[in-house]
Amino acid sequence: MTAVLRRQTVSVAFAALVLLVALATGSLLGPRPGLRQVVGTGLDAVVQHHDLLSVLTAAVFAPGLGALLLDVVAIVAVMGGAERLLGHGRTLLVAAGTTVLGIAAGIVLQAAGILVRGVWSQAPLDTLVVDPLIPVAGTAMAASAFAGPLWRRRIRVLGFTALVVVLLYSGEPGDAYRLAAGAVGLVLGLVLTRHAPRLRWRRSSHHETRSLLAAVVGVTAFGPIVAVVSPHGYGPLRPLGLLFRDSLPGAGFLRDPCDGFRSSAECARQVALAHVNGPGAALMPLLVLAASLAAAWGMWHGRRASAIVAVALNALIALLTAVFFGVLPALRHPRTLLGPALDGGPTLQTTLAALVPAAVAALVLLSIRHFDVRPRRTVALASAGAVVAALLVGAVPYVLAGALLPRQFAPRSDVLSTLADVPQRYVPIGFQRLQHLGLVPIGQPAHLIHDWMGPLLWAVVLAVTLVLRFDLAVAPGADDQRLRRLLRAGGSGSISYMATWPGNVVRFSASGDHAVAYREIGGVALALGEPVGAAAGRLAAAREFAVDCDDRGLTPVFYAVSPEFARALSDERRWSTATIGEDTLIRPRAFAMTGKRWQDVRTSINRAQRLGVSTWWTTWSDCTPAQRAQITAISEEWVADRGLPELGFTLGGVDELHDPAVRLMLALDAEGRVIATTSWLPTWRDDVQIGWTLDVMRRSADSMNGLMEFVIAQVLLLAQEQDLEFVSLSASPLALSDVEDDGALDRLLRVLSRVLEPAYGFASLASFKAKFQPELQPLVLAYPDALALPATGIALTRAYLPHLTARAAVRLVSAFR
Structure with missing residues (x-):
């Protein structure tokens, strides 16, 4: 206190x-x-x-x-x-x-x-x-x-x-x-x-x-x-707010319905309002609100289906507002459109109320590319079918009641009048408070259908929105568990754990002993690393994957595989290869920070110890909310300094930190504040962990120089204690040594590397990793046909820059020039 x-x-x-x-x-x-x-x-x-x-x-x-x-x-x-x-x-x-x-x-x-x-x-x-x-x-x-x-x-x-x-x-x-x-x-x-x-x-x-x-x-x-x-409001969107207030006359009004009214027409209108003032009319606006909040919840977790629901709901509210508070009143009171309200006529400010939900819908729609998590196709189709079914379940009986029981409504109904009245039954009553109410039920069967067909539809919309919030195209279910078991049986290299990341499609071999994680981009099936599973049989799994791609009209490409695996593919299937990067490996068993070449790392460790900087080996779930917020803030600061969007594919971000198998090595200052974060992906063989791979590496702008050297050195010492085979400082994509060009794809990759270097610093990152005297292992791309090179180059660009906008693309081209 x-x-x-x-x-x-x-x-x-x-x-x-x-x-x-x-x-x-x-x-x-x-x-x-x-x-x-x-x-x-x-x-x-x-x-x-x-x-x-x-x-x-x-x-x-x-x-x-x-x-x-x-x-x-x-x-x-x-x-x-x-x-x-x-x-x-x-x-x-x-x-x-x-x-x-x-x-x-x-x-x-x-x-x-x-x-x-x-x-x-x-x-x-x-x-x-x-x-x-x-x-x-x-x-x-x-x-x-x-x-x-x-x-x-x-x-x-x-x-x-x-x-x-x-x-x-x-x-x-x-x-x-x-x-x-x-x-x-x-x-x-x-x-x-x-x-x-x-x-x-x-x-x-x-x-x-x-x-x-x-x-x-x-x-x-x-x-x-x-x-x-708000008891006395004057805001232009206040009409929309009244949708959620049950301000219609209650049932007690019917005891003396015409007391106080000068005209029989007004009396009849109030009686009609009382007839439609049931629990369904009060419940419908709340269901609309709940569906909007459920869509926002799903958007928070990256669900594209939730974003689409939010766009649809806001666009619908904007349309209904424009029609019921703008167009229809203007037809009755055209002189009041730009002036003060008169007898329920619209004003300009009331008509403009439609612009806010329309702007929200447009904003979400323009940013839809940021929502990557998609539902299963079957669930999406079933959700759309459920909404259509709910609409028909209410509409069909309502039309039949209007045709077969005309005395149940006032005025007497028929097929055409009932059909014309159906759309209004799905619109919250607040939109219709000042409009013609259409058919009014006076019999119990008609009243039941009339009152609950709208709430039924919106309840299904709410339920569907919640279902889409939890469903995933690649859900952490049976397939994900199979993949993780195969990873523990035999990871196919330092990047093998990236197969679990969202956005990858996993194909299991016929035997179920191997799996290939890939991304389908522009007709190219871009496989991430070698097939996951025991070393024996990986080549057969790759052959099976290639045949399946051929059958589906896709070009199979293996990205970031070992030279040995690439040679095996080339020998068997006459595939071409190109070096696309280098993995930086450190062997903890032989690790020792001695000699002049380690002077910079030793200096960083001494400086950190003098300043009271410490490290903590942990997971995202074990971090406190304050620490998670600090990690996120550091990441956002890093992203904000870049001129281009975040890279993807083999480069993770904050979302990938949430996996419980991913470990974090945090740097804390003397006050316990997080000032740097690194994340480490596991690699196993025969259910025994053999290595860690660096993924996220970010520090706050005001932290000491050499902080990352200190953090990585602590991980290396920990890996030495755990007797691990390797620690990978991760592959350096597009950061190639000075070797002779092997062809058009090499030249394309070098061009892309030069263009992205000012924003992402691949070369400077490779120089930083060189301080740890790593063992460089080439990473190779294997492709079946030179004619597929243009499509492969585009697929790689889109894999690393999945959210590249037209403006960013122009900047990329300008940078190259």
Whole structure:
């Protein structure tokens, strides 16, 4: 507790002030009207009454008890986190500055809205705002400038998404003040940073891109809840929020349905609304919300099917919004399209409500390439069939009821009218509140079908979304277990464990004793290494794989195999070969850091020990949440410094660290903070581990020079204790020694290596590994036909750069020139 008070002095003091003010003034339930007139701020208070002090007093009062508790937690957690980045003095300065300037900017925005009869035109001019979250939003955005690339992006994307969503769905003046304070805080943070900051977007990893998009989908899905809990909102998306509020007349209304209505038409309409106000109508919007959240959950885990569901749901909501709140009312009230609402007519701001879900759908669709995890084809088809079946199960009985039982509906139904009414039964009732309700059930059978056909469909959509979240094209089931057993029986080299990575297709031999992991790219079956399994029989498994590829019209190619295996293929099947890289092997049994050539490594070890740096041999699951966040932040910082997307194929990332068989060697500073991470893949023979292979190797930008030498040396010492046969510092793809060109493919690989070198440093990485005096083992690519070289080169490029965009491709070509 003492440490928290010392590190978060300003935020804790501010939280205590808000509590004490509430207790001292008896404002636990919110300021009384008289006190609110004194301490509240707003357009009327500042402009008309010139109460400039109110922009500060408004930030220390909460509007109610629930808000008070939420505000105190947010001040301690959010502003406290910002204070640890900003420091005490800057936090106090930013909190005061963003409160004053944010409220001022919000008032200007509110006044501009009134002038154009926009979002704020319905809000009372004398609305008085009290809200301690205004300085919280400002300090959080200011602190983002002092955070690393990972948290800087997260704070800004999620923070502004939440602020904008609340403004659009609630639309009260305080929401505008918070958003304006966040914008002011962002500018102040950029000004306060020492290193001439630039407001630019930095590249994020595929893992982080998926996480951010999932969070955006989740936050926007929660937007309607904001409209429900906000009693007096004026936001342009508030109509969408009303979909989740059961505001139709209840059954008690039917006891005296026409009391208080001037016309029989209005009375009849209210009776119709009461008829359709069953539990199904209230449940349907909740199912839509749950499906959106389930899709966001699946996106968080990289599921492409979940991303497609999110696109479909948001596009559907955008379409329904445009139709029911824009097109249909405009047909009845064309004069009100650009003006204030009249008798249910649309306004421009209501029509624009469709743009938010449409923008979310477009954003996810444009980033669909980042979602690599696909479901099994059978499960995807079964899911689509289940949705169609649910639609038909409701629609067919409904049409039959309308045709065979016309007296069950008012007005009397027939086939055409029932068919025309079917689409509305699957639309949440909130969209239809101001529209023609279509057929109204008056009999129990019709009422049952009418009420539950929509919820049935959306329940199936929710169930399907959850199923697609858990299903994998290459699931960790029987095939994965078979592959892992074969890996333990006989890994086919230092890269053999990469066969378990997502994106690979595994083909087992007819005997089941061997397996080939490959990727099908542009008609080329690019096999990763030699067949997995015992050494005896690998050539036969390769022959079987090649025959299967020929039968399917694919070109089989073996990537990163040993020269011996490549020669065997060449001798038997007349395949051509090309050297595509070198594996760097260290033999722990003969390892000793003696001699002048090891001077740099010994110096790094001594420097690390003087600075109190230690190492920890662990797994991802054994790391604490804070350590996992630090590892992810280091990785994001590394990715952000690259000008091209992350490489794939034989180069892993954060997602590959989660495997329990993968070990991590972390470097910790004197305070226990993770400052470097390396990951190590196992290799077995006859169920006995014989080696480790380096995969991920990343360190924080502010760590000491030579840190990686220290970390790798600790792994080598550990491997020596475990009596392992080898430690591989991993293959250096496209980093070739100066050997004579063997043909067109060699030249293509060298061109690709030169182009990617500035961003990924293959040559410099090979030079770094040379410090450990490794044994270099050539890695060979074997291919059956020289005519397949162009397709093979393209397949290799796409394997390493699966997410290469058109813009990045242009940069790649420009770099080559």
